Amino acid sequence: MIYNTTREMNMVARARGDLLAAGLAVFDRDGFEGATVAAIRTQARASNGSFFHFFGSKKELAGTLFLEVLQRYHAAMLAAIDTSLSAREGVGRLIRAHLDWVVNNRREARYLFEISRSEWTEDLRDAQRAQNSRLAEGIKAWCAPLIARGELLPMTATLFFSQIIGPAQIFCRAWLSGRDRSDPRDQADILIACAIRALVAPEAAQKTGATS
DSSP states (O other): OHHHHHHHHHHHHHHHHHHHHHHHHHHHHHHHHHOOHHHHHHHHTOOHHHHHHHOSSHHHHHHHHHHHHHHHHHHHHHHTOOTTSOHHHHHHHHHHHHHHHHHHTHHHHHIIIIIOOGGGGGGGHHHHHHHHHHHHHHHHHHHHHHHHTTSBOOOOHHHHHHHHHHHHHHHHHHHHHTSOOSOGGGGHHHHHHHHHHHHBOHHHHHHHOSOO
16 A cells, blocks of 8 residues: 555656656747647646646746756755855855856756746745745855854855856856857856955955965
């Protein structure tokens, strides 16, 4: 009985995952407006009833997909840092983690940064805030002792993260949209050097050098 229940749960999870993966592929190919429930069902080889068992609409699937992709992105960023890293090392790790995730997960990154719209998550605001809070707390846990030691300049997690991601996104968005075919990771060293100057206390940056 337990075996059958577990198997059924796995099948349900697989069916849901297949629909989300199909949604990602269809949104990437056709955009949100061009995508249809029929196209998503065809891609996932799912029935109409199966689709509406999990999602009330294309918009609901899009919002759920956004949260799942966002969670994977946040996990990759948080995995790049730990309390053993210096300010300079952590800044470098975070920027490289962002660039690596975008390049290695191009379809997901394009969906997250180029295709998604805020109105898709209207009914998922609490879940989105919870995810953003976990990222902010993770960044804060790493930053706090470094700020206390005078290695990092004091600022909110949001402002800190904007300095890490903002400049890198110029190159990432150009690459994701096809406007520029050069690998965004080629700019990592200069992006890290600029971020260190913006985020790391001058004395700490001078002791350890300018790049990571």
